[in-house]
Amino acid sequence: MAPTKAPDSSRRSDRSRRAIHDAALALVTEVGYRRTTIEGIAARAGVGKQTIYRWWPSKAAVLMDAFLDLAGRSAEEAGSGEDAPSDEAAQGIPDTGDLVADLKLVLRATVDELNDPVLEAPTRALTAEGIVDAKLGAEFVHKLLDPQLALYVTRLRAAQEAGDVRADVDPRIALELLIGPLMHRWLLRTLPLTHAYADEIVDYAVGGLAPRP
Amino acid sequence: MAPTKAPDSSRRSDRSRRAIHDAALALVTEVGYRRTTIEGIAARAGVGKQTIYRWWPSKAAVLMDAFLDLAGRSAEEAGSGEDAPSDEAAQGIPDTGDLVADLKLVLRATVDELNDPVLEAPTRALTAEGIVDAKLGAEFVHKLLDPQLALYVTRLRAAQEAGDVRADVDPRIALELLIGPLMHRWLLRTLPLTHAYADEIVDYAVGGLAPRP
Numbered sequence: 001m002a003p004t005k006a007p008d009s010s011r012r013s014d015r016s017r018r019a020i021h022d023a024a025l026a027l028v029t030e031v032g033y034r035r036t037t038i039e040g041i042a043a044r045a046g047v048g049k050q051t052i053y054r055w056w057p058s059k060a061a062v063l064m065d066a067f068l069d070l071a072g073r074s075a076e077e078a079g080s081g082e083d084a085p086s087d088e089a090a091q092g093i094p095d096t097g098d099l100v101a102d103l104k105l106v107l108r109a110t111v112d113e114l115n116d117p118v119l120e121a122p123t124r125a126l127t128a129e130g131i132v133d134a135k136l137g138a139e140f141v142h143k144l145l146d147p148q149l150a151l152y153v154t155r156l157r158a159a160q161e162a163g164d165v166r167a168d169v170d171p172r173i174a175l176e177l178l179i180g181p182l183m184h185r186w187l188l189r190t191l192p193l194t195h196a197y198a199d200e201i202v203d204y205a206v207g208g209l210a211p212r213p
Numbered sequence: 214m215a216p217t218k219a220p221d222s223s224r225r226s227d228r229s230r231r232a233i234h235d236a237a238l239a240l241v242t243e244v245g246y247r248r249t250t251i252e253g254i255a256a257r258a259g260v261g262k263q264t265i266y267r268w269w270p271s272k273a274a275v276l277m278d279a280f281l282d283l284a285g286r287s288a289e290e291a292g293s294g295e296d297a298p299s300d301e302a303a304q305g306i307p308d309t310g311d312l313v314a315d316l317k318l319v320l321r322a323t324v325d326e327l328n329d330p331v332l333e334a335p336t337r338a339l340t341a342e343g344i345v346d347a348k349l350g351a352e353f354v355h356k357l358l359d360p361q362l363a364l365y366v367t368r369l370r371a372a373q374e375a376g377d378v379r380a381d382v383d384p385r386i387a388l389e390l391l392i393g394p395l396m397h398r399w400l401l402r403t404l405p406l407t408h409a410y411a412d413e414i415v416d417y418a419v420g421g422l423a424p425r426p
Contacts, residue, residue: 032247032345128341131400132245141403149403172404173394173413177421180394181386187344187400190354190362191385200386208390208421 019045020052021066028063029121033129033136038062060136063126064143071144074119093155099164100206102155107178107198114186114193127187149175156209165209177205232258233265234279241276242334246342246349251275273349276339277356284357287332306368312377313419315368320391320411327399327406340400362388369422378422390418 023044027036038059042049056062094102113119130137149172156171165174181201185193236257240249251272255262269275307315326332343350365388372378378387394414398406 034245124345127401128344131341131344132337134402137402141401145401145403169417170413173410174417176394176397177390177414177417180397181389182393183401184389184393184396188340188354188358188396189347189350190358197386200383201390204382204387204390204421205417206421207423207425208417208419210420212420 016045016047016051017055018069020047020055020062021069024059024062024066025070025122028125033063033125036063060139063122064139067122067126067144070119070122071113074113074116093151095155095158097162099155099159099162100202103178103202103206104199107182107202108195110179110182111193111195111198114182124187149179152178159209163211164206166211169209174205174209177208178202229258229260229264230268231282233260233268233275234282237272237275237279238283238335241338246276246338249276273352276335277352280335280339280357283332283335284326287326287329306364308368308371310375312368312372312375313415316391316415316419317412320395320415321408323392323395324406324408324411327395337400362392365391372422376424377419379424382422387418387422390421391415 020041023041024036027040027044031040036059038049038052041059041062042052045052052062056065093106096102114123126136126140130140152175153171156165156169156174159165160167160169160171165171178201182193182198185191185197191197233254236254237249240253240257244253249272251262251265254272254275255265258265265275269278306319309315327336339349339353343353362385366384369378369382369384369387373380373382373384378384391414395406395411398404398410404410
């Protein structure tokens with residue numbers, strides 16, 4: 001029986017996980033992080049509280065997974081289109097040998113993600129809570145942000161080897177000239193976040209990292 | 214009687230305002246923006262609700278004023294020390310003719326302000342709420358952030374006239390290369406926010422804005 005039952009059970013389990021993820025994201029969007037509870041997620045997903053506790057140790061852990069799942073699905077959908085910048089971004093920053101073009105591609109994809117209405121509300125809710133709750137913020141950075149920042153470090157190191165970025169530049173700091181302005185504009189909604197803006201940021205920043213003649 | 218009574222009444226009014234500001238900042242730090250109420254502020258400040266409603270139309274307005282007052286006091290205290298970077302920042306970015314040195318002075322002062330424990334909790338509470346509440350966020354940007362950003366535009370325009378920044382650079386975008394990384398690091402607590410970091414950001418950013426030989 002096992003060979004026929006296992007796939008069913010696994011499918012059921014996948015369905016439950018997806019339902020829990022969706023319920024968690026919907027709740028955090030509607031009532032905010034603090035008022036989202038494991039009980040509320042369970043009720044909305046139509047599962048028992050124990051199902052959630054079996055898979056996750058905390059509300060933060062459920063949300064983190066839900067978020068990774070959502071970002072992955074969003075990248076997949078973007079990847080199924082004609083041009084697939086989000087998909088490329090998820091796999092690493094391309095290295096065509098043209099640093100400016102590669103960074104513009106990735107920063108434009110980041111702009112699209114930040115402007116995606118499906119991702120926006122839960123991302124804002126989680127980020128806002130991380131700003132006041134240092135422990136949650138650290139988890140958010142460790143699990144969601146640092147892996148993305150590492151892709152920039154890799155690409156900037158390759159650019160240093162290719163002679164496009166000065167050897168004395170610290171890639172971990174340099175990447176913040178690219179990411180910092182975008183996130184600042186998005187978080188504080190100072191001005192519209194557009195592809196043209198991403199392009200200018202790349203042009204200005206790369207100019208400051210390039211070898212001095 | 215009026216000439217003797219007016220100063221007393223004005224002093225009393227100043228004391229009440231200060232008490233209301235302090236109560237608002239303490240509450241937002243302790244329970245967050247959403248759970249801070251006009252009633253709670255009034256009770257803590259030892260004034261009637263009507264006193265608050267007479268001076269401010271909303272909780273957001275009280276907090277915004279409380280915040281401006283706190284930032285002003287903090288800048289004054291910093292200004293009474295031996296070196297007064299915060300005070301200078303409040304009056305405008307200095308123009309000694311050395312753009313890199315001037316920006317480092319101001320960005321180091323910003324680092325000090327962001328790391329000031331008295332300012333940190335209320336700033337985080339207000340910023341976090343602005344991230345999820347677009348209306349509050351817009352007010353925050355309009356009243357607190359934009360006036361500061363305007364100082365950078367002025368200094369960068371002067372640098373363009375002096376030939377230290379390319380004429381085709383948009384100062385309103387260029388300033389985000391300076392401010393964005395600092396705020397990103399502070400908000401998300403990715404890595405320590407230090408003077409050395411501020412200096413590197415200025416060095417990299419100004420290099421990207423300088424005329425191309």
